[in-house]
Amino acid sequence: VQLVESGGGLVQAGGSLRLSCAASGLTISSYVMAWFRQGPGKEREFVADIKWGGGMTYYTDSVKGRFTISRDNAQNTVYLQMNSLKPEDTAVYYCAARLRVYDYWGQGTQVTVSS
Numbered sequence: 001v002q003l004v005e006s007g008g009g010l011v012q013a014g015g016s017l018r019l020s021c022a023a024s025g026l027t028i029s030s031y032v033m034a035w036f037r038q039g040p041g042k043e044r045e046f047v048a049d050i051k052w053g054g055g056m057t058y059y060t061d062s063v064k065g066r067f068t069i070s071r072d073n074a075q076n077t078v079y080l081q082m083n084s085l086k087p088e089d090t091a092v093y094y095c096a097a098r099l100r101v102y103d104y105w106g107q108g109t110q111v112t113v114s115s
Contacts, residue, residue, distance in 0.1 A: 001025035001104045003095045008109030011085055015113070019080040021095030021106060028071055029053070032098050033078045035069060037091035037111075044094070048080065063089075085113045 007019040019035070034049035048059045048069040057069050068081040078095060092108040 001097070003097060003104055003106035005093065005095050005106045005109040008093060008111045010112045010114065013085060013087055013113055013115050015085050016081070016083045017085065017111060019082065019093055019095075019109060019111075021078040021080075023076045023078070023095075023097065026097060026104065027073075028076050028078055028097070029073045033069075033071060034096045034098070034102070035078075035080045036094045036096055037089075038094070038108075039088070039091040042091075047093070050078065082111070085111075087113045087115045089113050 002024045004022045007017060011017055030052050032049055032051055035047040036044050037047050038044040046060055047063055048067055050057050050069045050071055066084045071078045090113050092110050094108045095106040096102040097104040
């Protein structure tokens with residue numbers, strides 16, 4: 001199994017980025033796919049997930065209304081659209097997959113938001 005993130009970079013506050021997570025070795029529609037992040041000096045935290053089947057989504061409070069998680073089953077890829085970015089969103093963003101526990105993780109992609 002491989003999860004490969006891309007799309008990170010440097011953006012000014014108020015800007016947008018779209019992260020991608022390309023999966024191989026598993027079918028994303030059969031897993032809960034999630035995004036986590038780890039800011040400088042902070043612990044890794046949950047950002048959003050999208051469930052198998054119908055694709056119900058869930059977000060941590062700090063990103064509700066600004067971030068959108070989605071998936072393209074044909075491309076076996078999960079996305080995180082991030083709008084109205086804030087400096088506190090600066091972190092390494094990780095893609096993860098689980099059935100019961102998060103067994104699979106990507107290598108991360110850096111997002112830096114300047115003020």
